[in-house]
Amino acid sequence: MSASGGADSGWRQGLPVLDGRITTVREVRPSDAPSLFELFTDPEVNRYLSSPPPSIDAFAGFVAWAQQQRERGAMVCFGIVPAGLRDAVGLIQIRALDPSFALAEWGFVLGSAFWSSGVFEDAASSVLEFAFNVLHVHRLEARAVSKNARANGALQKLGAITEAVLAHGVDREGHVHEQLLWAMLADDWRARDAALRGRFDQTLAKARVREAITRIRPQIGEAFTPAAEARPYPFYLTSGAE
Secondary structure, three states, X not given: OOOOOOOOOHHHHXXXXXXXXXXXXXXXXXXXXXXXXXXXXXHHHHOOOOOOOOOHHHHHHHHHHHHHHHHHOOEEEEEEEEOOOOOOOEEEEEEEOOOOOOEEEEEEEEOHHHOOOOHHHHHHHHHHHHHHHOOOOOEEEEEEEOOOHHHHHHHHHOOOEEEEEEEXXXXXXXXXXXXXXXXXXXXXXXXXXXXXXXXXXXXXXXXXXXXHHHHHHHHOOOOOOOOOOOOOOOOOOOOOEO
């Protein structure tokens, strides 16, 4: 599927860098492959997600595929980079569900060391602003496994509304999981965003991010040189893990 994303289609040539209070959100890169692979090996993170790329090289292929999807105007994929780090420790995808991008679906994942740190809320705010103001999304949907309390709580905090229960939402390694269908409208997000920003404790969030970086830095210091042409590896985040 090809999509236009409204009048502002410059993002198809490359995604902008979005600076939040404690995060930078930018297009996923091949150099992110080691940290993303490490992230997805955590069973707490991948428990409710589709099967992720199985190796660092496969993650480099995922990056190549994501960039191809962006060039087609079908999807954008941002890497979440907390202040003090260089490589992504989380992802936020938005894919078009119709050619205009007015209807879209998003998914997200974040390394467990950064849960409850404010990182996801900060990064999601930047990406949602991009979705509604640049991609011109009108309705943004999300699916999360019913048992995934953290992802469902994050969606609710951002102002999404539960609209349906999907009895056979996702098949994960032979186990079928019920999902909740969430939706968010552009006008609702703009009203909610102002309230969220007013409650954000930047000092506390920065302290939590520093603590998380100290814990994970030994795991993400590996240098990586991708193959000249990584084989594209499709991977959709069908269920968020904040």
